[in-house]
Amino acid sequence: MSSRATLKVVVLMGGISCEREVSLSSGRECAAALRKEGYEVITLDAGPDVALRLTELRPDVVFNALHGQWGEDGCVQGILEWLKIPYTHSGVLASALAMDKQKSKAAYRAAGLPVVESLLASRAEISKQHLLDPPYVVKPNNEGSSFGVNFVSEDANVPTKLSDDLPTFMMVEKYIKGRELTTTVMDERVLGVTEIFTDGWYDYHAKYKQGGSYHVVPANVPAGITEACLDYAQRAHRAIGCRGVSRTDFRWDDTKGVAGLFLLETNTQPGMTPTSLSPEQAAKEGISFGAFCRWMVEDASCLR
Numbered sequence: 001m002s003s004r005a006t007l008k009v010v011v012l013m014g015g016i017s018c019e020r021e022v023s024l025s026s027g028r029e030c031a032a033a034l035r036k037e038g039y040e041v042i043t044l045d046a047g048p049d050v051a052l053r054l055t056e057l058r059p060d061v062v063f064n065a066l067h068g069q070w071g072e073d074g075c076v077q078g079i080l081e082w083l084k085i086p087y088t089h090s091g092v093l094a095s096a097l098a099m100d101k102q103k104s105k106a107a108y109r110a111a112g113l114p115v116v117e118s119l120l121a122s123r124a125e126i127s128k129q130h131l132l133d134p135p136y137v138v139k140p141n142n143e144g145s146s147f148g149v150n151f152v153s154e155d156a157n158v159p160t161k162l163s164d165d166l167p168t169f170m171m172v173e174k175y176i177k178g179r180e181l182t183t184t185v186m187d188e189r190v191l192g193v194t195e196i197f198t199d200g201w202y203d204y205h206a207k208y209k210q211g212g213s214y215h216v217v218p219a220n221v222p223a224g225i226t227e228a229c230l231d232y233a234q235r236a237h238r239a240i241g242c243r244g245v246s247r248t249d250f251r252w253d254d255t256k257g258v259a260g261l262f263l264l265e266t267n268t269q270p271g272m273t274p275t276s277l278s279p280e281q282a283a284k285e286g287i288s289f290g291a292f293c294r295w296m297v298e299d300a301s302c303l304r
Contacts, residue, residue, distance in 0.1 A: 007039050009297060010059035012076065014045035017068030018143065026272035027065035033290045034063065034297065046071060051079050061300045062087040063293070065272060068143060072269045073099040081302055088296040090268040091304030094241035098268045099142050101171055104240060108263055111239035113232055116251070116262045118173035123162045126170055130159050135175040140167050151175065176251035176262055181219055183233035184247045184270065184278040186295065190230045191281040195219035215277065217284050221252070228258050236266045243304040244296055245270060247278050 011034070013027025014020055027043055034041045044053055046066060054062070062085050066072060074096035080087045090098065098104050105115045121131055126138055130152075138150040138160055148167075150160045152175075162170065180196040198213040219226065233248040240246070247270040253260030270278040272293075282292045 007060045007297070008058070009034055009039045009041050009061045009063050010054065010057055011041060011043045011063045011065050012046050012050070012071065013043055013065045014047075015066045015068070015071045015076075016047065017066075017070055017072075019068035022271060022273060023065055023067045023071065025274075026067065026276070029274065029289070030063055030065050030272050030293050033293045037290045037294045039297065046076065050076065051083065054079075054083055054085060059085060061085070061297050063297060063300075064089050064269060067269050067271065069099075073142065077304070084302055086300040086302055087304070088300045089244045089304075090240075090242045090246065094243065094304075095268050098240045098242065098246075098266045101139075101141050101265055104266060105263075107239045108236060111235055113235055113239065114262050116174050116176055116264065118171050120169050121172055122169055123164075123166060126172060127159055127162055130156075131172045132174055135177075137173045137175050138162065138170050139173065141169065141171045142167070176253055176260075178251055178253035178255075178260060179221075181221070181225075181229055181250040181252055181261075182247055182277050183229045183250070184245065184281045185233050185237040185242070186245055186282075187237075187243065187299070190234050191278075191285050192217055193219040193221065193226050193229045194277055194281055195221065196277070213275075215280060217281055221254075222257075224258055225252060225261060228261055232261070232263055233266075236263060240266055240268075242266065242268055243301075244299050245278060245292075 011027050011031045014024050031041050031043050062080055064087050074092040077092045077095050102120055108115045134152050134156050135154045136152050140148045152160050182194050184191040194215050194217040196213055196215055236248045237246050247267045249264045251262050279289050279292055
């Protein structure tokens with residue numbers, strides 16, 4: 001790879017998923033940091049002509065700051081493999097697998113990791129009857145950032161009415177009462193455990209709006225729970241086949257000890273916004289935002 005001073009990095013951002021605004025925020029932050037690190041940086045809002053634009057720009061590396069469908073599910077990774085452009089984060093298979101929550105749970109189970117009971121069903125079925133005993137959560141099987149998440153309370157007499165703009169098939173997942181924890185992995189290095197606090201549901205607003213939530217890192221949890229989160233996150237990273245940075249989210253019922261800790265999902269393109277969790281964990285480990293982004297660029301490759 002070229003020296004940093006001559007390396008041309010294209011930051012892919014925006015895109016066409018429902019997480020477009022989050023991606024634009026991540027992309028802006030990463031582009032600014034990489035310029036300060038000495039790279040030649042070009043930002044590219046990924047549209048239908050993304051392959052043509054990349055061919056014209058001829059980058060040495062693509063920093064993938066896309067989130068959601070098309071950018072996080074193996075699609076753009078396939079384009080980058082075809083164009084033979086080194087890129088950050090996970091490859092085609094791991095991206096596609098992690099984006100499909102139900103299939104990734106199968107990979108977790110095969111690796112002996114604890115997951116929450118869930119099933120896939122049509123919107124019509126979900127709206128007609130309780131498919132699991134309440135409380136439970138209904139959410140898209142292949143979206144992130146808590147888009148389209150519906151909580152069905154324990155005392156709900158009728159199932160939730162789902163919006164028509166949600167996917168035809170949704171995941172119905174048992175709700176685990178307790179605490180929200182998350183852990184970031186940098187390939188072989190596991191960063192700390194964060195606990196997330198919010199007044200209500202940890203939804204899009206809570207994740208990305210200033211003041212929507214607050215984080216405690218390192219989390220104030222027993223040493224055994226910290227060790228389990230670090231171990232499970234690393235094993236999840238490997239089970240999915242992730243590369244570069246990933247972040248695994250957990251629910252923990254603190255009345256049950258380690259037996260109450262469950263994996264929810266692994267994010268192969270963790271947010272890099274001012275309120276995002278992974279950069280915050282890196283900072284607590286002494287890794288500046290610029291160094292965090294630089295590590296991803298230096299780790300970039302094809303055939304991931």
